[in-house]
Amino acid sequence: MEEKNPIIGITMGDGAGVGPEIIMKALKHEEIYNICRPFVIGDAKLLERAAGIVGNTAQVRRIASLDEAAFAYGTVECIDLDLLPADLPFGQISAEAGNAAFRYLEKAIQLANEGKIDAICTAPLNKEALHKAGHIYPGHTEILAELTGTSDYSMMLSAPKLKVIHVTTHIGLLDAVKKINPSRVYTVIKLAHDTLQKAGYEQPRIAVCGINPHAGENGLFGYGEEEEKIVPAVQKAREEGILVSGPLPADTLFFRTTRGDFDIVVAMYHDQGHGPVKVLGLEAGVNITVGLPIIRTSVDHGTAFDIAGKGIADDLSLREAIRQAVELAPQRV
Missing domain, CATH: 3.40.718.10 (Isopropylmalate Dehydrogenase)
Structure with missing residues (x-):
């Protein structure tokens, strides 16, 4: 891990989908830690559940701020918003998960606006769950535009x-x-x-x-x-x-x-x-x-509710999204 490497905030997306699994799969790859300093904004207990599903033995470490982060391979650091139950059902639309997905993104934008992170990489959310929670947006793009004041x-x-x-x-x-x-x-x-x-x-x-x-x-x-x-x-x-x-x-x-x-x-x-x-x-x-005034990349697929919890979701798109975030992020000196 290089201190000049960009700090990438990965939002967990809808906890009932494949987001936690593809994050824990992607962070099994040491090359990710070689090109950036990644951390997750989400629910640590769902990351721990996903780690067991995909066979990632890394420790999920709860942190309150990035000052506590070491960004070391073998540890997945999480700013834990603690919004969802550990036994959240897989593949089910819920207002609870939709609201949590919104709050993860909101926190990421706050950190970006404060200059604490260099880019945001988002796992998928579910539009129906988002709307059920009262957040009436077509998707990530429109949320990001509104919360950053971008026209x-x-x-x-x-x-x-x-x-x-x-x-x-x-x-x-x-x-x-x-x-x-x-x-x-x-x-x-x-x-x-x-x-x-x-x-x-x-x-x-x-x-x-x-x-x-x-x-x-x-x-x-x-x-x-x-x-x-x-x-x-x-x-x-x-x-x-x-x-x-x-x-x-x-x-x-x-x-x-x-x-x-x-x-x-x-x-x-x-x-x-x-x-x-x-x-x-x-x-x-x-x-x-x-x-946007901040770099944001994302997987180009949905929450895949039909396979959530099975450990078979492909993390390739997420790894590519992280690489694109690294490529586009401003360089630290």
């Missing part, structure tokens, strides 16, 4: 050979088309450009999806949405020196990007961007919230 943000998905950033996400398709406008499209192009530049891309190559089949094919499909909603944004970005192409047909664009023609795709709506990423491998996908 210009976007969801970015990263998988091997493909990065996708979204203009709209958790709304219906008809509502998404209404919400797409030149200002929002330009904002997302700029977020993509700035994020990749910070990650070391000298001149990111950005490709923008159309809305209609064949990107409208010069008015043949749709009602001129590409010309009205996308083209002005692309032109503005180009005038600023951003290397951006589009609008382009989505049916071939993702293939072209995996081939190496572009560094990132700007998708117009949720399934347009999520589908191709998840085809490439659900376990290896990482969800990154772009535009």
